[in-house]
Amino acid sequence: xxxxxxxxxxxxxxxxxxxxxxxxxxxxxxxxxxxxxxxxxxxxxxxxxxxxxxxxxxxxxxxxxxxxxxxxxxxxxxxxxxxxxxxxxxx
Numbered sequence: 001x002x003x004x005x006x007x008x009x010x011x012x013x014x015x016x017x018x019x020x021x022x023x024x025x026x027x028x029x030x031x032x033x034x035x036x037x038x039x040x041x042x043x044x045x046x047x048x049x050x051x052x053x054x055x056x057x058x059x060x061x062x063x064x065x066x067x068x069x070x071x072x073x074x075x076x077x078x079x080x081x082x083x084x085x086x087x088x089x090x091x
Contacts, residue, residue, distance in 0.1 A: 002087075008044050010087065012054070013064040018085070026067035027079050027088035035073065035091045 002010075009015035010026050017023055029036040031048065040051050058064030070076055076088035 004043060007087075011044055011067060013058060013066070022085045025083060025086040027076050027086060028067040028069050029073070029076065029089075030069055030071050035089070038091075039089050 006015060010024050011028070015024065029039075031052070037048050040046055040048050044051065046054070055064065055066040059066070068079075070079060070088075073090040076090050080086045080088050
């Protein structure tokens, strides 16, 4: 189980490995998705535009790679089931 703080650190690119050393591969729903907007606000404490600005800065400076985007919750489930270390969220 992950804490809220760990999830926040993962989705902001500050935590890249689980305690056992496994690389973490976060999956995000597409921009504008209502579940993604709720996740950003409730768990990350930021609006979608704040998240976009945050990642734009990190990408521009070469300091981070945002979570991979998928189009649907079924794609999140498939990715998590098929790839060790992958995490995602669904409603």
